[in-house]
Amino acid sequence: AQSVTQLGSHVSVSEGALVLLRCNYSSSVPPYLFWYVQYPNQGLQLLLKYTTGATLVKGINGFEAEFKKSETSFHLTKPSAHMSDAAEYFCAVTRSDSNYQLIWGAGTKLIIKP
Amino acid sequence: DSGVTQTPKHLITATGQRVTLRCSPRSGDLSVYWYQQSLDQGLQFLIQYYNGEERAKGNILERFSAQQFPDLHSELNLSSLELGDSALYFCASSPRTSGRKTGELFFGEGSRLTVL
Numbered sequence: 001a002q003s004v005t006q007l008g009s010h011v012s013v014s015e016g017a018l019v020l021l022r023c024n025y026s027s028s029v030p031p032y033l034f035w036y037v038q039y040p041n042q043g044l045q046l047l048l049k050y051t052t053g054a055t056l057v058k059g060i061n062g063f064e065a066e067f068k069k070s071e072t073s074f075h076l077t078k079p080s081a082h083m084s085d086a087a088e089y090f091c092a093v094t095r096s097d098s099n100y101q102l103i104w105g106a107g108t109k110l111i112i113k114p
Numbered sequence: 115d116s117g118v119t120q121t122p123k124h125l126i127t128a129t130g131q132r133v134t135l136r137c138s139p140r141s142g143d144l145s146v147y148w149y150q151q152s153l154d155q156g157l158q159f160l161i162q163y164y165n166g167e168e169r170a171k172g173n174i175l176e177r178f179s180a181q182q183f184p185d186l187h188s189e190l191n192l193s194s195l196e197l198g199d200s201a202l203y204f205c206a207s208s209p210r211t212s213g214r215k216t217g218e219l220f221f222g223e224g225s226r227l228t229v230l
Binding site for chain 2: 036041042043044045049090101102104106107
């Protein structure tokens with residue numbers, strides 16, 4: 001069965017430091033991949049997505065992610081963390097039998113230390 | 115603002131009761147998804163409707179039901195409520211695609227249900 005694994009339910013970084021949130025997936029067919037962000041008391045919003053083409057994708061708020069097929073990974077990075085980045089981040093991939101259905105990771109809560 | 119509207123934002127009720135959550139998708143979106151988010155279970159897909167018809171079912175309990183109306187708004191009905199049903203319930207819609215399907219979802223801000 002397909003799965004999405006996000007390493008670390010909580011990640012803490014200092015303001016100005018590199019943010020790295022890890023996402024690995026298992027799928028027999030290369031899926032479409034997404035990162036969503038959920039700010040406190042809000043719904044989820046799309047941060048970035050990979051469908052085809054360039055494997056390094058840029059999203060909103062300075063985030064980017066690289067699709068590495070050989071590693072089945074789609075890690076999310078940002079060079080310099082800001083206090084406003086504190087949120088929960090979800091990685092999701094499309095199901096191999098349906099591009100309308102997503103399989104979700106458990107989420108990683110990003111904590112920014114001043 | 116995602117364009118997806120959910121009401122009510124907050125709801126407090128008692129065990130055994132029934133509630134209805136409402137969702138209006140983005141203009142033009144035909145698909146509506148319902149998700150449940152709780153601390154212990156995380157984000158769980160419940161059900162999807164496409165243009166009025168059920169398209170996919172996830173971890174939806176038999177006590178829960180949903181429908182999508184001709185104007186494309188959707189309702190999620192939760193009955194015989196239990197304490198464990200306390201959660202955030204999200205609605206999401208996805209864009210119409212004439213070609214490649216991408217799975218991108220637009221989420222509402224959720225309805226927070228508290229069962230006492």
